[in-house]
Amino acid sequence: MHVLVLGGTTEARKLAESLHSRGERVTTSLAGRVAAPRLPRGEVRIGGFGGAEGLAAWLREHQVDVLIDATHPFAGTISFNAARAADQAHVPLLALRRPGWVPVAGDDWHRVDSLAQAAHVLPSLGRRVFLTTGRMGLASFAHLDGLWFLVRSVDPPEPPHPARMRVLLDRGPFTLDGERALLAEHAVDVLVTKDSGADATSPKLAAAREAGLPVVVISRPPVPEGVPTATTVEEALVWVTGLGQVPGTG
Template sequence: MHVLVLGGTTEARALAESLHGRGERVTTSLAGRVAAPRLPGGEVRIGGFGGTEGLAAWLREHRVDVLVDATHPFAGTISFHAAHAADLARVPLLALRRPGWVPVAGDDWHPVDSLAQAAEALPALGRRVFLTTGRMGLSSFAHLDDLWFLVRSVDPPQPPHPPRMRVLLDRGPFTLDGERSLLAGHAVDVLVTKDSGGAATSPKLTAAREAGLPVVVVRRPPVPEGVPTASTAQEALAWVTGPASGR
């Protein structure tokens, strides 16, 4: 069996490691947006496919038996490309998507639909912003010259970006004590995050709740309908290696 995993997430790496450990052929495809990604076991390819038709051709050429879309919840249009390509190549498709975060008592969440809407909401919520949406999309906040930003990302961001900004290069998982210290040490009074889900970056939400800070949460973009979905790597492994995949 040859499984192509559209990766870039913790769940994608875990699934690839499990398949590789079972002796299955697995190829993980990474977009190449991170300079030094964490590589899973098995084969790895980096870069795009050239759209839907290119992905479908790759599936046929490399005799892929199962396609798993385990991309980041905010990866954009790749999930729609995967659904269309799987139809064209007649390859079973599974979406591996970790659940989004859910507010609990004490949270002061302000949901928005885009980074642009997040930028619009900020001036009324705080002056010192902890921006944890990654290095992509900082142009949405570049006009907010009255606010100060602490930007955390894996790789250095490129302009345009906010003029008053400090960059913290780091990658999860993060600890609750570390997030508490970060908020207090930089006098942060508002947090901005995407609803990425997962435990690796969720401590910031707990730290913000404890500090009574407002949190601007960017909702996830739409995904293709009718695609079988798993919420964990273990569920995905059972689907891929079991009768559910329809192989």
């Protein structure tokens, strides 16, 4: 069985490694937005496909039996391209989507639908911003000259970006003690994050809660309807195993 994993997440890497260890042929596709990505076991390709039609052609050409969309919740249009491509190539599709974060007692969350909305509400919430939305959308905050930003990303950001900004190049997982120290060291008074749902980056939410800080949470974009979904790597493995069984063998 040849499995194509649309990756870029911790779950995608773990899934590829588990499939590879079981003897399946697995190819992980990465978008190429990170300069030095953590590569999973198995085959790896980097770069886009050229839309849904290009992905469908790749599925046929490489005789892919199963397509798994394990991209980041904010990866954009790739999930819709995957759904269309799977339908065109007649390949079973599974979405591996980790659950979003849920507020608990003591959280002061302000949910918005976009980076632009986050930038709109920020001036009313604080002046020293811990911005953890990645390097790709900093243009949305470039006009906020009255605010100071601590920006954390894997790779250095490119302009346009806020004029008053310090960049912290780092990659999760992060610890609660480390996040507490960052908030205190930089006198942060508001946090901005996407609802990525990752355990590796959730300590910042606990640190903000302890410090009584408001948190601007950007909600996830819509995803295709009607696609089977797993929330854990284990669930995805069970689904793939079911596809590989011969009918009637149990």
